[in-house]
Amino acid sequence: MNNLVHLLAALLLTVAMPSISAIAADLPDGVKVGDVAPDFSLLNVDGKQLVLHEQTTVKGLIVVFTCNHCPYSVRYEDRINALDAKYREMGYAVVAINPNDTVAVPEDSYAKMIDRARAKKFTFPYLVDASQNIAKAYGARRTPHVYVLSRQKNNFRVEYIGAIDDAAEGTIGEKFVENAIDELIAGKAPQTTFTKAVGCTIKWKKD
Amino acid sequence: MNRLLRIVALVACMGVARAGVAQIGLDELELRWKNGGDTTFVVNFWATWCKPCVAELPAFDKLHRSMSGKVKVLLVSLDSPSERTTTVQTFVKRRNLSAEVCLLNEPRPHTWIDRIDPDWSGAIPCTLILNAKHAKRAFYERDFTEAALRSTVEEFLRTCK
Numbered sequence: 001m002n003n004l005v006h007l008l009a010a011l012l013l014t015v016a017m018p019s020i021s022a023i024a025a026d027l028p029d030g031v032k033v034g035d036v037a038p039d040f041s042l043l044n045v046d047g048k049q050l051v052l053h054e055q056t057t058v059k060g061l062i063v064v065f066t067c068n069h070c071p072y073s074v075r076y077e078d079r080i081n082a083l084d085a086k087y088r089e090m091g092y093a094v095v096a097i098n099p100n101d102t103v104a105v106p107e108d109s110y111a112k113m114i115d116r117a118r119a120k121k122f123t124f125p126y127l128v129d130a131s132q133n134i135a136k137a138y139g140a141r142r143t144p145h146v147y148v149l150s151r152q153k154n155n156f157r158v159e160y161i162g163a164i165d166d167a168a169e170g171t172i173g174e175k176f177v178e179n180a181i182d183e184l185i186a187g188k189a190p191q192t193t194f195t196k197a198v199g200c201t202i203k204w205k206k207d
Numbered sequence: 208m209n210r211l212l213r214i215v216a217l218v219a220c221m222g223v224a225r226a227g228v229a230q231i232g233l234d235e236l237e238l239r240w241k242n243g244g245d246t247t248f249v250v251n252f253w254a255t256w257c258k259p260c261v262a263e264l265p266a267f268d269k270l271h272r273s274m275s276g277k278v279k280v281l282l283v284s285l286d287s288p289s290e291r292t293t294t295v296q297t298f299v300k301r302r303n304l305s306a307e308v309c310l311l312n313e314p315r316p317h318t319w320i321d322r323i324d325p326d327w328s329g330a331i332p333c334t335l336i337l338n339a340k341h342a343k344r345a346f347y348e349r350d351f352t353e354a355a356l357r358s359t360v361e362e363f364l365r366t367c368k
Contacts, residue, residue, distance in 0.1 A: 069258075141328035141329075142329055142330035162317070166315050166316075166317055166318075168287060176317075195317040196317050196320040196327070196329040197316050198316045198320070198329045199331075200257060200331070201348070201350075
């Protein structure tokens with residue numbers, strides 16, 4: 001009830017007040033749940049390209065836009081490893097993508113990504129989105145930012161967009177990504193398909 | 208009782224420069240600008256761990272010092288529970304920040320990010336500029352240079368006349 005009141009108040013405030021919003025570099029909105037996931041071919045820390053449409057043996061993928069330096073990403077590293085450990089065998093594997101401008105954040109360079117993947121024993125691919133076009137195509141805005149995809153006949157479908165769970169620190173209430181995948185595995189559509197979380201901005205290249 | 212708590216929280220937040228960094232809930236935070244009359248609030252969301260946030264803080268502090276008659280700068284820290292109070296307090300002291308700093312004490316960000324602004328993805332830094340009397344608000348999910356911040360705020364003030 002309290003939540004409803006808050007929501008109504010927020011809506012009223014938004015409607016009643018002339019509002020200006022500006023997002024850095026006027027970023028595209030990206031994909032919505034139900035859309036076809038944009039294809040990509042990105043360099044992995046193992047030196048090979050990973051191509052989305054070539055992932056024909058999985059049921060789906062857990063695409064995580066993340067990076068080395070962001071404290072929120074770091075906080076979630078073990079949980080991302082755990083997601084891969086739990087769901088890879090069930091057909092949903094993690095694919096991490098670092099979209100950050102390495103001029104702005106040298107710590108997110110490809111060489112440092114290789115170090116990080118080794119140090120944290122990442123069991124999943126860790127790709128570099130050097131052009132930042134894939135992050136833009138998906139509409140990723142922060143790290144970590146998750147897209148759960150399910151494989152269809154000829155492409156992947158976006159099933160869930162948002163946070164891994166509801167608490168970067170402390171007691172976790174809802175595990176959004178796990179819930180979404182459990183529902184997909186059970187043949188159901190995820191109930192919660194979109195969430196937000198506090199995170200680091202993606203560091204876009206300066207024009 | 209609830210009301211008393213709110214008043215205590217408000218007073219605590221106002222006395223921040225001397226008494227340290229107060230923790231504040233979102234309800235209390237919203238009351239600050241809703242009850243702000245003709246004061247234009249410049250509310251910046253930041254954290255000590257966020258590099259672009261830390262880089263733009265001096266611009267907000269300068270805005271506070273140079274335009275304190277026209278605008279109220281609120282620096283709302285989203286530092287996590289384990290980093291609360293001492294880290295932020297030390298940071299504020301070391302950086303010699305004179306603008307008011309609060310710690311937002313509100314778990315489950317997915318339940319309240321849209322309350323700040325529906326266009327906010329949750330990434331920081333971000334800045335909300337509001338004026339209750341003129342029913343105007345602007346939201347920016349980006350970082351500011353000193354010049355960009357000043358011109359943005361001045362433009363906002365012009366629309367409030």
